[in-house]
Amino acid sequence: MKLDILAITAHPDDVELCCAGTLLAQMALGKKVGIVDLSRGELGTRGTPEGRIQEGLDSAKILNIDVRENVGIADAFFRNDEHHQKLIIPYIRKYQPDIVITNAITDRHPDHGRGAQLVADSCFYSGLRMIETFDSEGNPQQAWRPKNVFHAIQDRYVNPDFIVDISAHHDQKIQAIRAFKSQFFNPEYDEKSGEPQSYISSPEFLNFIIARAQEMGHAIGAQFGEGFTSYKKLGVKDLSVFS
Numbered sequence: 001m002k003l004d005i006l007a008i009t010a011h012p013d014d015v016e017l018c019c020a021g022t023l024l025a026q027m028a029l030g031k032k033v034g035i036v037d038l039s040r041g042e043l044g045t046r047g048t049p050e051g052r053i054q055e056g057l058d059s060a061k062i063l064n065i066d067v068r069e070n071v072g073i074a075d076a077f078f079r080n081d082e083h084h085q086k087l088i089i090p091y092i093r094k095y096q097p098d099i100v101i102t103n104a105i106t107d108r109h110p111d112h113g114r115g116a117q118l119v120a121d122s123c124f125y126s127g128l129r130m131i132e133t134f135d136s137e138g139n140p141q142q143a144w145r146p147k148n149v150f151h152a153i154q155d156r157y158v159n160p161d162f163i164v165d166i167s168a169h170h171d172q173k174i175q176a177i178r179a180f181k182s183q184f185f186n187p188e189y190d191e192k193s194g195e196p197q198s199y200i201s202s203p204e205f206l207n208f209i210i211a212r213a214q215e216m217g218h219a220i221g222a223q224f225g226e227g228f229t230s231y232k233k234l235g236v237k238d239l240s241v242f243s
Contacts, residue, residue, distance in 0.1 A: 001067065004031040006097035008088065009152075010078075010115035011041040012056040012070070013180045017209060018152035019101050020063060021166025021173040022226045027064070028169070034067030035060065036091050038115055039075040045198035047182030059179035062172065067095070076111055080118040088122040090133045093141040100146045105229060108155040120149050120231070150228040153212075160227030161234065163216050165243075167223040170213060177209070 005026055007015045015023070015035050023033045037056060040049035047055070053070060060068040071087055078084050092100070102119040103112040125131055127145025135141055153160060166173065181189045185203045199205065216225035236242075 001034075001095060002032070003034045003067065003095040003097045005033040005099045005101065006036060006092070006095050006146075007033070007101040008036045008038065008091070008119045009101075009103050010038050010109075010111040011044075011075070012037045012039075012052045013041070013059075013177070013183055014103060014112070014152075014154070015101075016059055016173065016177045016180065018104070018154050019226055019228075020059075020176050021169045021213070021224065022101070022164045022228075023065065024063060024169035024172055025164055025166055033065060034095055034097075035065060035069075036088075037068070037070045038073050038078065038088070038118075039111075040070060040072065041075055043075040044183065046193070046195045046201060047180075051182055052180070055180045055182065059176040062176045062179055078111075078114070078118065080114060080121060084118055085122045085125055086131070086133065088119065089126045089131065090135065090141060092123060092126040092146065093133060093144045094135060096144045098147050100149045101228070102149065102151060104154040104156070104158060105151045106156065106158065112154055116151050120151075123149050148230065148232060148234075150230050153216075153227045153229070158227070158229055160216065160219075161229045163220045163225040163227045165217065165220060165222040165224075166213065166226050167217060170210075170224040173213075174206075174210070177206070 009015050041052045042049040100123050103116040105116050106113045123146050127143050129143040133141045213224040216227045217223050
């Protein structure tokens with residue numbers, strides 16, 4: 001299955017927090033999108049690896065995304081090296097996305113910035129035909145390099161290179177975030193699990209996510225938005241794309 005856009009991020013809930021609205025907006029335009037989570041988030045303060053995988057699948061149903069896979073690399077202890085790049089390249093070649101969206105270039109969580117560079121480098125090396133990878137049936141894969149790699153903006157503010165209007169899809173994005181019941185504010189889960197609170201489990205954190213989307217939307221005259229950065233300079237042929 002060839003995809004137009006593939007979101008590859010460090011943890012199972014990163015996509016929901018930083019770019020789910022953009023994926024929904026692009027799907028509404030007829031684009032085919034998918035998600036690949038690098039780790040199971042097994043070192044998170046709350047929840048279990050198995051539970052977070054299931055929450056990711058529940059979120060995928062809310063987003064109506066057919067493709068969601070997990071590479072299964074070690075949470076927190078992954079590195080941007082040949083071993084990890086060769087774990088990611090097969091997914092890029094499998095889905096042949098024109099655009100890859102990944103983590104913020106720098107952020108509060110060290111996995112985000114490191115994951116961003118790992119994915120960006122993997123996208124480049126995926127285009128080198130002398131690097132051999134194989135699909136799940138053992139067949140050689142063809143080289144493939146996405147046209148663009150975009151970095152989301154997460155906890156720490158980064159000045160965006162462009163902002164996507166997600167106003168029509170923001171409510172659905174919040175529903176997808178709430179599918180991660182173990183991670184975000186959920187009194188019912190707290191009462192049953194007895195797990196400690198975390199940086200992201202307070203109601204204030206979800207309010208911050210909403211406020212960030214409002215801030216980005218305000219910058220482009222919309223209700224809600226999601227911002228992105230790009231190492232590559234972006235060009236257009238038609239000025240009408242700037243609405």
